[in-house]
Amino acid sequence: xxxxxxxxxxxxxxQQPDVAGVLAAWAADQARLGLWPHARTxxxxxxxxxxLDNGNSFVTASxxxxxxxxxxxxxxxxxxx
Numbered sequence: 001x002x003x004x005x006x007x008x009x010x011x012x013x014x015q016q017p018d019v020a021g022v023l024a025a026w027a028a029d030q031a032r033l034g035l036w037p038h039a040r041t042x043x044x045x046x047x048x049x050x051x052l053d054n055g056n057s058f059v060t061a062s063x064x065x066x067x068x069x070x071x072x073x074x075x076x077x078x079x080x081x
Contacts, residue, residue: 019046019051019052020052023042023043024071027039027040027042027043027068028072028077031078036072040069043064043065043068047061047062047064047065052064
């Protein structure tokens with residue numbers, strides 16, 4: 001989990017275009033630990049900073065959080081609300 005966070009921070013600092021995958025993996029770990037509200041806030045902040053507006057993601061930044069949350073529920077990382 002710490003490795004994923006460091007990888008996300010490193011990519012962000014280097015302004016690498018693809019943070020969506022690393023952020024999703026980190027968020028899955030957070031959800032498994034019961035820390036989804038924190039992960040959701042971090043992702044919302046990343047979206048607000050424009051980190052997911054690079055066109056490299058499978059989904060638009062505005063839909064990223066919703067799609068990720070639904071996937072985490074489907075995959076069993078997150079309980080259905």
